[in-house]
Amino acid sequence: MRTPWSLPVWNPQALRITSLIRRKPPRKVAIGAIGALVVGAAVVIPAAAAFAAAGCSVQYSKAWDNGSGFGANVAITNTGDAITNGWTLEFDFPGNQRITDLWPVAFTQPAGSAHVTIASNADWNKAIATGATFTPGFNGNYSGVNANPTSFKLNGTVCGGSAPALVVTPTSVSVPEGGMVTYAVRLSAAPTANVTVTSTRSSGDTDITVSAGGTLTFTPTNFATPQNVTVSAAEDADTTNGTANITVSATGGIPSATVAATEADNDPGQAIVVSPTSLSVPEGSSATSHSFGGTRSSWPAGSVSRFTQVLPPSVETISTQLCLS
Numbered sequence: 001m002r003t004p005w006s007l008p009v010w011n012p013q014a015l016r017i018t019s020l021i022r023r024k025p026p027r028k029v030a031i032g033a034i035g036a037l038v039v040g041a042a043v044v045i046p047a048a049a050a051f052a053a054a055g056c057s058v059q060y061s062k063a064w065d066n067g068s069g070f071g072a073n074v075a076i077t078n079t080g081d082a083i084t085n086g087w088t089l090e091f092d093f094p095g096n097q098r099i100t101d102l103w104p105v106a107f108t109q110p111a112g113s114a115h116v117t118i119a120s121n122a123d124w125n126k127a128i129a130t131g132a133t134f135t136p137g138f139n140g141n142y143s144g145v146n147a148n149p150t151s152f153k154l155n156g157t158v159c160g161g162s163a164p165a166l167v168v169t170p171t172s173v174s175v176p177e178g179g180m181v182t183y184a185v186r187l188s189a190a191p192t193a194n195v196t197v198t199s200t201r202s203s204g205d206t207d208i209t210v211s212a213g214g215t216l217t218f219t220p221t222n223f224a225t226p227q228n229v230t231v232s233a234a235e236d237a238d239t240t241n242g243t244a245n246i247t248v249s250a251t252g253g254i255p256s257a258t259v260a261a262t263e264a265d266n267d268p269g270q271a272i273v274v275s276p277t278s279l280s281v282p283e284g285s286s287a288t289s290h291s292f293g294g295t296r297s298s299w300p301a302g303s304v305s306r307f308t309q310v311l312p313p314s315v316e317t318i319s320t321q322l323c324l325s
């Protein structure tokens with residue numbers, strides 16, 4: 001949830017004109033202006049919690065692939081009871097892949113077989129606590145198609161796998177007015193088919209838009225590689241740090257995520273413009289009027305557009321100060 005916050009609101013009733021009256025020359029009237037500055041507040045939103053599955057889950061991701069050799073990581077997450085006395089992970093390659101070296105535990109892959117067993121081999125790696133992830137890595141070679149294995153067993157139990165979820169980083173961004181910022185999107189697990197991820201502003205300041213990466217495609221092989229979405233904030237005349245929500249939605253039944261974008265305003269605070277800043281007042285007569293108005297577009301028209309100071313015949317000097325509060 002966002003924390004409620006508010007900006008100071010300029011109140012014409014709060015404009016005070018105070019005058020100090022003296023009885024000596026010079027016959028100049030000086031008018032000073034004090035502007036009010038509006039300062040916005042940024043809100044930080046914590047990232048969403050990760051999903052969970054029963055038993056175990058495995059995320060198999062290729063680290064590199066040059067067409068005949070490749071490397072991969074096998075992230076084993078124990079979502080069941082704690083494993084304290086050793087473990088084995090089994091899977092079958094879909095093709096003719098062969099592991100050449102694997103670390104930091106042991107592996108076997110019989111000659112001519114697609115079946116792989118990865119196993120703990122020392123006291124330091126024989127335990128996987130509930131919720132913990134252990135990630136062996138390996139290099140191998142292949143010919144033809146290098147498709148990922150899709151089914152895994154941990155200690156003889158088929159892993160439930162992981163339903164892909166959107167991983168959005170960060171989920172709260174500050175966008176410079178007139179500039180841009182990016183957030184990254186990836187999937188937590190391999191989808192069974194291509195997934196299209198769409199980012200669109202769903203509410204808030206229309207100056208904030210998705211300017212690049214609004215539509216991204218994730219495949220069963222590149223799902224773990226972050227792709228960037230660019231958020232831009234157009235220049236505007238106000239001094240407000242506008243906010244907008246960007247909905248990140250995905251095909252394939254994957255739950256949506258939300259990015260909160262806050263505009264970082266770049267306009268100076270409003271000021272009173274006094275013109276002229278000095279004038280000559282004929283003794284025993286009235287002063288010339290001074291016009292002044294703010295730069296802020298939301299000021300009420302005419303509320304402080306004109307100010308006339310009339311000097312009584314007995315008064316020769318006036319010092320006037322305008323205050324906004």
Ligand SMILES: [Ca+2]
Nearest residue numbers: 236237238267
């Ligand atoms: Ca602005």
Ligand SMILES: [Ca+2]
Nearest residue numbers: 205207236242
């Ligand atoms: Ca704006």
